[in-house]
Amino acid sequence: QVQLEESGPGLVKPSETLSLTCTVSGGSISNYYWSWIRRAPGKGLEWIGYIFYSGATRYNPSLMSRVAISVDTSKNQFSLSLTSVSAADTAVYYCARHRSVREMELWGQGTLVTVSS
Amino acid sequence: DIQMTQSPSTLSASVGDRVTITCRASQSINNWLAWYQLKPGKAPKLLIFKASDLESGVPSRFTGSGSGTEFTLTISGLQPEDFATYYCQQYNTYWTFGQGTKVEVK
Numbered sequence: 001q002v003q004l005e006e007s008g009p010g011l012v013k014p015s016e017t018l019s020l021t022c023t024v025s026g027g028s029i030s031n032y033y034w035s036w037i038r039r040a041p042g043k044g045l046e047w048i049g050y051i052f053y054s055g056a057t058r059y060n061p062s063l064m065s066r067v068a069i070s071v072d073t074s075k076n077q078f079s080l081s082l083t084s085v086s087a088a089d090t091a092v093y094y095c096a097r098h099r100s101v102r103e104m105e106l107w108g109q110g111t112l113v114t115v116s117s
Numbered sequence: 118d119i120q121m122t123q124s125p126s127t128l129s130a131s132v133g134d135r136v137t138i139t140c141r142a143s144q145s146i147n148n149w150l151a152w153y154q155l156k157p158g159k160a161p162k163l164l165i166f167k168a169s170d171l172e173s174g175v176p177s178r179f180t181g182s183g184s185g186t187e188f189t190l191t192i193s194g195l196q197p198e199d200f201a202t203y204y205c206q207q208y209n210t211y212w213t214f215g216q217g218t219k220v221e222v223k
Contacts, residue, residue: 004160035212037212039155043216044204044214044215044216044217045204045206045214045217046214047211047212047213047214058211060211061118094160094161096161099166102149102166102208103151103163103166103167103206103208104151104153104161104163104206104212105163105166105172106160106163107160107161107162107163108160109158109159109160110160110161
């Protein structure tokens with residue numbers, strides 16, 4: 001049974017870089033598209049970007065200038081980097097697997113990241 | 118950007134009720150629409166894809182319908198485990214979500 005688990009610091013200071021990793025267990029990261037999504041307090045879900053196992057990426061235009069997603073197939077992991085964070089980036093961050101490049105068929109439980117000094 | 122407008126934001130219901138959630142897209146999304154269930158501390162769950170296809174393992178009381186820009190999720194015979202927040206999502210152009218509907222105990 002494939003499972004996804006997000007990991008990383010729960011607290012990041014303003015203007016610094018948020019870094020999270022999603023570890024895929026029980027299956028291979030190969031041949032799939034993988035996304036990061038977030039849910040800010042009191043707000044809806046927001047797609048951040050995706051990466052194909054080959055390394056091809058696409059980002060939400062609203063975040064494109066600050067986001068980078070990378071993949072490490074040897075570790076079965078992919079990672080999110082979000083620069084110059086502010087309180088508006090406080091959210092629960094989820095990783096997810098796509099079916100083809102369409103719906104998100106499998107998600108992690110999410111990890112809360114708070115931006116505060 | 119394709120905007121998704123979901124309603125209501127909160128829905129109070131009882132076990133056994135039939136509940137309907139509506140999602141409207143700002144332009145046609147060619148039925149590339151999914152519905153997800155979110156519960157605190159749990160992984161979000163895909164319920165419906167391509168507007169009306171039921172994800173494997175999801176109970177048949179969940180049904181999706183609609184086309185073009187108007188879509189609905191119906192839960193027929195609400196169960197205790199169905200109290201949760203539901204989101205629609207379009208994936209015609211990138212991925213955008215509705216604002217969510219919290220189904221709470223009446």
